[in-house]
Amino acid sequence: MSTKENAAISQLLALLEARYALRVLWALRDGHAQTFRLLQDSVGGITPNTLNTRIKELREAGVVSHGSDGYCLTLSGQDLLKRLSDLQAFAAKWQLGQSKKAAGPAAAQPASAEAASPAAPAPSAPDATPPATPPSGSDSQG
Numbered sequence: 374m375s376t377k378e379n380a381a382i383s384q385l386l387a388l389l390e391a392r393y394a395l396r397v398l399w400a401l402r403d404g405h406a407q408t409f410r411l412l413q414d415s416v417g418g419i420t421p422n423t424l425n426t427r428i429k430e431l432r433e434a435g436v437v438s439h440g441s442d443g444y445c446l447t448l449s450g451q452d453l454l455k456r457l458s459d460l461q462a463f464a465a466k467w468q469l470g471q472s473k474k475a476a477g478p479a480a481a482q483p484a485s486a487e488a489a490s491p492a493a494p495a496p497s498a499p500d501a502t503p504p505a506t507p508p509s510g511s512d513s514q515g
Contacts, residue, residue: 388430388431388434391427391430392423392427393416393419393423393424393427394427394430394431395457396416396417396419397412397416397419397424397427397428397431397437398431398436398437398446398450398453398454398457399454400412400415400416401437401444401445401446401450402446402454404445404446404451405445406440406442406443406444406445407443407444407445408442408443408444409421409424409428409443409444411443412424412428412443412444428444431450435447435449435450436449436450436453437450
């Protein structure tokens with residue numbers, strides 16, 4: 374990637390990384406204009422001050438506009454969301470994987486606990502071999 378391309382992606386990511394920016398865009402994805410209050414409810418948990426700031430930044434970036442009916446995406450904003458639309462499919466697959474991952478260790482935990490019981494004498498083994506590095510108070514704790 375060229376320096377110019379890196380600068381462009383960095384600038385876009387900085388805009389989208391701002392707290393609630395993607396949520397504001399996502400709330401407007403259906404194409405219906407939303408009033409400030411409706412948009413605040415759609416985003417959820419956003420303060421009026423933060424929403425005001427995000428709207429201002431997104432308007433300056435040319436992805437959100439304000440008309441008589443409220444806030445909506447510009448053509449550029451619609452294009453951006455079209456390019457991000459694969460996130461919804463990815464998120465569904467990712468969440469399913471996370472659920473399976475979370476269920477896996479919980480189901481395997483009793484087996485792990487049983488496996489740990491016979492290995493209880495193992496902690497005495499390090500006493501027979503000196504540690505590779507001397508223990509220190511603050512360095513050994515993360």
